[in-house]
Amino acid sequence: MVLSAADKSNVKACWGKIGSHAGEYGAEALERTFCSFPTTKTYFPHFDLSHGSAQVKAHGQKVADALTQAVAHMDDLPTAMSALSDLHAYKLRVDPVNFKFLSHCLLVTLACHHPAEFTPAVHASLDKFFSAVSTVLTSKYR
Amino acid sequence: MGFLSAEEKGLVNGLWGKVNVDEVGGEALGRLLVVYPWTQRFFQSFGDLSSADAIMSNSKVKAHGKKVLNSFSDGLKNIDDLKGAFAKLSELHCDKLHVDPENFRLLGNVLVCVLAHHFGHDFNPQVQAAFQKVVAGVANALAHKYH
Numbered sequence: 001m002v003l004s005a006a007d008k009s010n011v012k013a014c015w016g017k018i019g020s021h022a023g024e025y026g027a028e029a030l031e032r033t034f035c036s037f038p039t040t041k042t043y044f045p046h047f048d049l050s051h052g053s054a055q056v057k058a059h060g061q062k063v064a065d066a067l068t069q070a071v072a073h074m075d076d077l078p079t080a081m082s083a084l085s086d087l088h089a090y091k092l093r094v095d096p097v098n099f100k101f102l103s104h105c106l107l108v109t110l111a112c113h114h115p116a117e118f119t120p121a122v123h124a125s126l127d128k129f130f131s132a133v134s135t136v137l138t139s140k141y142r
Numbered sequence: 143m144g145f146l147s148a149e150e151k152g153l154v155n156g157l158w159g160k161v162n163v164d165e166v167g168g169e170a171l172g173r174l175l176v177v178y179p180w181t182q183r184f185f186q187s188f189g190d191l192s193s194a195d196a197i198m199s200n201s202k203v204k205a206h207g208k209k210v211l212n213s214f215s216d217g218l219k220n221i222d223d224l225k226g227a228f229a230k231l232s233e234l235h236c237d238k239l240h241v242d243p244e245n246f247r248l249l250g251n252v253l254v255c256v257l258a259h260h261f262g263h264d265f266n267p268q269v270q271a272a273f274q275k276v277v278a279g280v281a282n283a284l285a286h287k288y289h
Contacts, residue, residue, distance in 0.1 A: 031267050036271040104254075108254060108255055111256075111258040111259040120176040120194045123176070123177055123255065124176050124177040
């Protein structure tokens with residue numbers, strides 16, 4: 001699966017529109033993930049996961065910042081995300097299935113907040129992008 | 143408690159009542175074919191699927207999407223016995239259509255994206271969670287008779 005020039009352009013344009021809301025959307029995507037896929041909460045026993053939690057807000061910002069970095073380096077995701085890839089492989093060890101849940105909830109969040117941008121073609125490009133990021137983050141698991 | 147709590151049933155029925163089932167069906171099926179192009183394998187006779195625009199405006203896609211979602215909508219009326227409600231369709235999808243059940247999961251998630259797109263803030267985390275249960279239940283029910 002390869003990101004085409006059109007995919008990269010769609011992702012950059014959409015992420016650009018999000019601007020400073022990225023952190024807020026990251027937090028919302030996490031909240032949606034915990035609500036819809038309760039097994040994902042097992043990775044956050046140390047967090048307050050209630051609505052509006054400061055920890056979830058901070059973590060959402062962290063996730064969003066990493067995605068912003070990824071958007072800026074779509075031509076070489078493995079290099080750009082190498083440190084995060086190590087972290088997920090050796091320390092966090094989040095089961096790969098969970099990246100699909102968060103990716104889906106990121107799509108849902110963007111669809112809610114940016115209906116005009118969320119065309120079928122952009123939906124496809126974003127899904128591919130999140131999938132590519134997930135692949136890189138799990139690439140050193142074994 | 144059945145498959146959904148009373149509260150979850152309320153959330154699902156509340157939103158579903160506002161859904162234009164025919165339109166959302168076409169939108170969901172179209173997006174499935176755009177976002178996961180390998181799903182086009184089941185629709186070789188549908189004509190032009192060469193671009194996102196072609197797919198979304200294809201009349202056969204719209205008609206079939208309408209059929210699929212009306213069936214889903216009927217299933218919602220039997221939310222506490224989805225396996226019973228979808229037994230015949232399950233056999234059909236296995237024996238005649240040969241559709242990998244993974245495709246039901248993909249369509250279910252695309253449907254959730256379409257609902258989010260239409261309803262925005264009303265499609266809050268609790269409503270989404272209830273719908274995720276529904277689409278998972280329908281996908282499992284459709285896969286139940288596979289052998």
